[in-house]
Amino acid sequence: MKAYVYVSLKKTVLDPQGKTIHGALKRMGYKGLEDVRQGKYFELTLDGALTREEAQSEVQRIAAEVLTNPVIEEFRYSFAE
Amino acid sequence: MKAYVYVSLKKTVLDPQGKTIHGALKRMGYKGLEDVRQGKYFELTLDGALTREEAQSEVQRIAAEVLTNPVIEEFRYSFAE
Numbered sequence: 001m002k003a004y005v006y007v008s009l010k011k012t013v014l015d016p017q018g019k020t021i022h023g024a025l026k027r028m029g030y031k032g033l034e035d036v037r038q039g040k041y042f043e044l045t046l047d048g049a050l051t052r053e054e055a056q057s058e059v060q061r062i063a064a065e066v067l068t069n070p071v072i073e074e075f076r077y078s079f080a081e
Numbered sequence: 082m083k084a085y086v087y088v089s090l091k092k093t094v095l096d097p098q099g100k101t102i103h104g105a106l107k108r109m110g111y112k113g114l115e116d117v118r119q120g121k122y123f124e125l126t127l128d129g130a131l132t133r134e135e136a137q138s139e140v141q142r143i144a145a146e147v148l149t150n151p152v153i154e155e156f157r158y159s160f161a162e
């Protein structure tokens with residue numbers, strides 16, 4: 001089973017990296033962009049012996065305790081077989 | 082309209098950053114993990130005046146030409162209102 005964890009800066013936190021990418025894309029002539037924000041993305045391959053509930057609680061713990069800085073970041077995750 | 086672009090290393094490319102995260106999680110006692118790979122994630126806010134087709138072709142171009150290094154990375158994207 002695979003779990004995908006997406007970590008992004010909270011909406012209220014300034015994202016200078018995203019702003020730089022936005023500025024660069026504008027200068028390069030790409031149109032129609034209003035904002036860019038960058039985040040991180042983790043692909044976790046889980047032991048097939050885990051039940052869906054165990055996998056969910058383990059991924060939730062890993063995301064909340066290790067992969068995310070709760071002061072400035074938030075996360076969401078999804079599963080795929 | 083929002084577009085989400087996910088950039089990850091190709092399967093055949095070694096991911097030392099992911100390996101380090103995997104090792105650290107194992108040492109911290111998290112169980113059931115077989116592999117970890119890390120990627121990047123971009124949230125693009127698009128001009129509402131774009132049609133879905135225009136948005137799709139613009140995001141495809143931005144992802145392929147700028148956000149991804151085609152030698153070692155691949156991307157996928159999705160849209161949300």
